[in-house]
Amino acid sequence: MKKFLYLFLVIFLVSCGSQQTAEISSDTATTSAVQSDVQVTAQSIISQMDKAKYKEGEVLVKFKSGVVSTLSLKAHGAVGASVVKKLALVNVDHVRLPQGVSVKDAIISYMQDPNVEYAEPNYILKLSATVPNDLYFGQQWALRNTGQFASGTAGADMKAPEAWDITKESSSVIIAVLDTGIDYSHPDLFDNVISGWNFIDDNGNTMDDFGHGTHVAGIIGAIGNNSIGVSGLMWSVKLLPVKVCAMEGCPVDKIASGISFAISQGAKAMNASFGTSPGTPSPLTLYNAINAANSAGILVVASAGNEENNNDVAPVYPASYNLSNVIAVTATDQNDTKPTFANFGNSVHVAAPGVYILNTVPAGVTFSLCTGSPYAGYDFCSGTSMAAPHVTGLVGLLYSYYDGIHNTLFTYSQVRSTILQYVDVLPSLSGWIQTNGRVNAYKAVASIANPVNLTATATSPTQIAITWSDIAAGESGYKIERKTGSSSFTEIATVSVNVSSFNDSSLTPQTTYTYRVKAYNSISESFYSNEASATTPAEPVPTTGGGGGCSIGARQNTTTAVADFAVMLIPLLYVVVMKIRRRI
Numbered sequence: 081m082k083k084f085l086y087l088f089l090v091i092f093l094v095s096c097g098s099q100q101t102a103e104i105s106s107d108t109a110t111t112s113a114v115q116s117d118v119q120v121t122a123q124s125i126i127s128q129m130d131k132a133k134y135k136e137g138e139v140l141v142k143f144k145s146g147v148v149s150t151l152s153l154k155a156h157g158a159v160g161a162s163v164v165k166k167l168a169l170v171n172v173d174h175v176r177l178p179q180g181v182s183v184k185d186a187i188i189s190y191m192q193d194p195n196v197e198y199a200e201p202n203y204i205l206k207l208s209a210t211v212p213n214d215l216y217f218g219q220q221w222a223l224r225n226t227g228q229f230a231s232g233t234a235g236a237d238m239k240a241p242e243a244w245d246i247t248k249e250s251s252s253v254i255i256a257v258l259d260t261g262i263d264y265s266h267p268d269l270f271d272n273v274i275s276g277w278n279f280i281d282d283n284g285n286t287m288d289d290f291g292h293g294t295h296v297a298g299i300i301g302a303i304g305n306n307s308i309g310v311s312g313l314m315w316s317v318k319l320l321p322v323k324v325c326a327m328e329g330c331p332v333d334k335i336a337s338g339i340s341f342a343i344s345q346g347a348k349a350m351n352a353s354f355g356t357s358p359g360t361p362s363p364l365t366l367y368n369a370i371n372a373a374n375s376a377g378i379l380v381v382a383s384a385g386n387e388e389n390n391n392d393v394a395p396v397y398p399a400s401y402n403l404s405n406v407i408a409v410t411a412t413d414q415n416d417t418k419p420t421f422a423n424f425g426n427s428v429h430v431a432a433p434g435v436y437i438l439n440t441v442p443a444g445v446t447f448s449l450c451t452g453s454p455y456a457g458y459d460f461c462s463g464t465s466m467a468a469p470h471v472t473g474l475v476g477l478l479y480s481y482y483d484g485i486h487n488t489l490f491t492y493s494q495v496r497s498t499i500l501q502y503v504d505v506l507p508s509l510s511g512w513i514q515t516n517g518r519v520n521a522y523k524a525v526a527s528i529a530n531p532v533n534l535t536a537t538a539t540s541p542t543q544i545a546i547t548w549s550d551i552a553a554g555e556s557g558y559k560i561e562r563k564t565g566s567s568s569f570t571e572i573a574t575v576s577v578n579v580s581s582f583n584d585s586s587l588t589p590q591t592t593y594t595y596r597v598k599a600y601n602s603i604s605e606s607f608y609s610n611e612a613s614a615t616t617p618a619e620p621v622p623t624t625g626g627g628g629g630c631s632i633g634a635r636q637n638t639t640t641a642v643a644d645f646a647v648m649l650i651p652l653l654y655v656v657v658m659k660i661r662r663r664i
Contacts (some may be wrong), residue, residue: 082378086403096168100244103399105318106123111600116260120197120198121191122188122191122192124189125187125199125200125201126184126187126188128316129183129184131202132201132203133181133203134201134203134291135201135202135566136183137161137176137177137183138164138174138176138177138183138201138202138203139161139173139175139177139183139186139187139190139199139200139201139202140167140172140173140174140175140199140200140201141155141156141172141173141175141190141196141198141199142170142171142172142173142196142197142198142199143155143171143173143195143196143197144196144197145169145409146180151195152173152195153197153399153632155193155195155196156173156175158189158193159175159177159178159181159186159189159190160177160181160431161175161176161177161178161181161186162175162178163175164176165579165580165581166545166581167547167581168179168537168539168545168547168581168583169535169537169545169547170261172621174202183201186199187199187200187201189529193398195539195598197587209246210241210244210245210248211224211241212244212304212305212311212315212605213305213306213307214268214302214304214305214306214307214308214309214310214311215307215308215309215310216309216310216438216458217310218309218589219438220310220311220438220439221236221237221414221433221436222237222238222240222435222437222470223237223240223241223311223313223434224237224239224240224241225237225414227414229414229436229438230414230426231415232413232414232415233414233416234410235417236415237433238432238433238470238474238518238519238520238521238522239311239520239521239522239523240311240313240521240522242521242522242523242526242528243474243477243521243522243525244304244315246481246522246525246526246529246551247477247480247481247525248304248314248316248477248480249304249313249314249315249316249317249480250314250316250317250476250479250480250481251317251318252317252318252480252484253314253317253318253348253442253476253479253480254274254317254318254320254345254346254347254348255301255314255317255318255320255347255348255349255350255351255472255473255475255476256276256320256322256338256342256345256347256349256351257293257296257297257300257319257320257321257322257333257351257469258322258324258325258330258338258339258342258350258351258354259288259292259296259321259322259323259325259351259353259354260288260289260290260291260292260293260294260320260323260325260326260327261286261288261289261290261293261294261321261323262276262286262287262288262293262294262319263287263288263294263440263441263442263443264286264287264299264321265287265443266294266298266440266442266443266457267304267308267309267457267526268298268302268303268308268310268440268457269294269297269301269302269303269319269440270439271299271303271316272301272302272303272312272314272316272317272318273297273319273321274318274319274320275433276320276321276322276323276341277321277322277323277338277341278323279322279323279324279334279337279338280323280324280326280334280355281323281324283343285292285322286321286322286323287442288321288323288442289327289442289448290325290326290327290442290449291441291442291448291449292325292449292465293321293323293325294440294441294442295437295439295440295441295449295450295459295461295466296351296465296466296468296469297319297321297440297469298310298312298439298440299312299313299437299439299466299469299470299472300312300313300314300317300319300469300473300476301313301314301315301317301319301473301474302439302440303315303316303478304316306502308424309440309457309458310438310439310440310458311474312439312477313469313470313473313474313476313477313521314473314475314477314480316428317476317480318488320342320345320347322336322338322341322342322350323338324338325354325625328438329354330557331353332363332365332366333365333475335352335354335366335369336365336366336368336369338642339369339370339372339373340369340372342373342378343372343376343378347378348378348379348479348483348492349378349379349380349381349472349475349476349492349510350373350378350379350380350381350472351468351469351472352380352381352382352383352398352468353382353383353399353464353465353466353468353469354382354383354465355382355384355396355398355399356395356396356397357384357387357396358387358389358391358394358395358396358423359393359395360387360393362395362397362400362401363397366397366398367397367398367401369397370401370403370405370406371403373405374403374404374405374406377405377491377492378405378492379405379406379407379492379495380403380405380407380476381407381468381469381471381472381475382398382399382404382406382408382409382411382468383399383409383464383467383468384396384399384408384409384410384422384423384424384425384428384464384467385399385464386411386421386422386423386463386464386465387421387423388420388421388422388423389423389424390424390425391408391423391424391425391427391428392425392426392427394423396423399423399425399427399428402427404493404496405492405493405496407429407430407471407475407499407500408427408428408429408430408494408590409428409429409430409431409464409467409470409471410422410423410424410428410430410431410432410434410464410467410512410513411432411433411434411435411462411463411464411466411467412431412432412433412434412435412467412506412508412509412518413433413434413435413436413507414433414436416504416506416508416518417506417508418431418508418509418512419434419435419462421462421463421520422434422464422467423464423509424512424513425512425558426513426514426595427514428513428514429500429513429514429515430471430499430500430513430514430515430517430518430519430520431467431506431513431517431518432468432470432518432519433467433470433472433518434462434463434464434465434466434467434470435462436460436462437460437461437462437466438458438459438460439458439459439461439466440458441457441458441459443457448566449450450462450463452488455654470519471499471519474519474521474524474525475495475499477521477524477525478490478495478499478524478525479495481525482494482495482528482604490604494603494604497603498524498527498603498604499519499524500515501527501554501603502512502520502523502524502527502554503515503516503517503518503519503520503523503555504517504518504519504520504523506518522553523553523554524555526551526553527552527553527554527555527601527603528552528555528599528600528601528603528604528605528606529551529552529553529599529606530552530598530599530606530607530608530609531548531549531550531551531552531558531580531597531598531599531606531609532548532549532551532609532610533547533549533610533611534546534547534548534595534596534597534609534610534611535547535548535612536554536593536594536595536612536613536614537614538614538615538616538617539583540616540617541587541589541590541616541617541618541619541620542585542586542588542589542616543583543584543585543587543616544583544584544587544593544614544616545548545581545582545583545584546560546581546582546583546584546595546597546610546612547580547581548580548581548597548609549580550578550579550580552599552606554601555577555600555601555606556576556577556600556601556602556657557574557575557576557577557579557599557600558574558575558579558580558597558598558599558600559573559574559597559598559599559600559605560572560573560574560575560582560584560595560596560597561595561596561597561598561608562584562593562594562595563593563594564591564592564593564594565592568578568627569594569596572584582658587616588616589616589617589618589619590616590617590618591615591616592613592614592615592616592617593613593614593615594611594612594613595611595612595613596608596609596610596611596612597609601660
């Protein structure tokens with residue numbers, strides 16, 4: 081009988097321990113099955129690194145499921161890395177490496193840690209590029225330079241395809257072309273030209289009989305992606321022909337009348353690819369007309385001139401007017417250098433492509449204006465007259481994205497500031513012009529592009545993590561707003577440049593919160609992101625032990641719980657055994 085009782089006690093305790101062992105084995109098998117979906121090694125990651133661009137000094141680290149924060153911090157400490165942010169959606173730590181630690185060395189170190197699922201570089205994905213199907217687009221180096229002209233430099237361009245990923249048209253934006261008229265029958269222009277006025281002959285016939293205005297108009301707004309010809313900076317736009325110039329030049333009275341007309345028609349900007357001879361007097365009437373456009377909030381983009389002249393010493397008007405609505409433009413070539421003919425000076429604000437510019441010319445001209453070649457509908461022209469409309473087209477792109485149907489976001493001064501601030505600074509222009517740079521359409525348009533793909537995820541009863549995609553190219557940071565129920569949004573926080581996540585803490589359990597985010601910089605603010613909501617869960621209810629026998633040890637599922645139970649059970653069994661012995 082005694083042996084039987086001892087045997088019963090041993091079997092009882094062993095059976096509880098067996099249940100614990102079974103449960104631990106089951107958990108391990110489940111975790112291995114999940115992790116087997118990602119078959120990565122340090123070697124497999126490192127072998128692929130050099131095939132793509134990535135940020136130096138940064139690594140993305142994902143720990144295995146269930147790894148506690150103390151272990152993850154230990155892994156980061158072994159490398160000397162600091163956590164920039166946690167990407168809550170994918171449970172990945174974005175870390176910054178200390179000086180002297182390469183991305184490869186850090187990955188090797190992390191991958192040696194059994195708690196790490198993977199560590200990889202912070203890869204940089206390239207933007208997709210909206211390339212139109214226009215027949216001669218490949219020859220428009222100013223918009224996308226692959227080195228196709230005169231041993232040109234690849235990348236020495238305005239980054240138009242990247243800008244077109246964001247915006248490329250707005251049929252509500254009116255751009256006035258103060259020039260020799262526009263060939264409104266041209267197949268690459270007719271859909272984008274609206275009715276204007278001929279101030280030379282004082283009638284409504286704005287047909288271009290010289291060629292200059294049609295070439296300028298095509299740079300701004302030749303129809304894009306129509307399988308023929310070329311593409312303008314704006315694929316769809318309202319080009320307002322204002323004929324103020326003839327073969328002999330542009331009389332000031334005609335220009336002043338044309339500016340007044342453009343203001344009355346609601347033009348957002350005017351292109352003025354003309355100017356006085358260097359050092360000649362400033363026409364007061366011209367100044368007053370440009371100033372009237374300033375009061376009306378209309379930008380005037382003016383060519384700086386082609387006389388190899390310092391405009392600070394011998395001004396050229398209207399480019400040299402010190403008015404807040406004037407943008408004075410000089411030219412760059414296919415290698416991002418200033419051609420010898422292009423005027424310069426601190427009064428010249430910015431540069432744009434102005435050499436070997438292929439675009440539209442009129443149908444009625446037997447020989448084209450620039451090269452004298454037989455008419456083909458398109459020709460190459462050079463000069464600051466070609467540089468200016470590249471900037472005017474960029475003005476239109478900015479209005480189409482940041483204003484457009486909203487008609488409230490960007491003022492003309494904000495558009496001007498954006499163009500001048502987000503240039504490509506070039507050594508070849510250093511000291512020659514005010515910004516030392518050539519316009520970059522992508523940087524300007526994307527400067528405060530609104531955040532996208534906003535998500536909100538409740539991570540505890542009192543915390544929600546939000547993340548978004550940062551596509552802005554020149555933001556100072558992001559403003560985060562929140563509301564509950566039908567209340568209004570209020571700003572709760574700001575985060576710095578290139579940050580795309582935020583943890584909102586001290587929230588109320590079982591409450592739905594809605595968020596939105598916008599970018600900002602010193603010039604303006606973006607539109608809002610999409611809205612995203614999440615509901616915080618209830619506080620967890622404390623659990624208590626219960627029941628009897630072996631089931632207690634099985635539920636607790638820990639070695640400690642089983643040991644505690646055994647200690648509690650042994651005295652009881654001892655009393656039972658002793659009573660039985662006495663009876664025997």
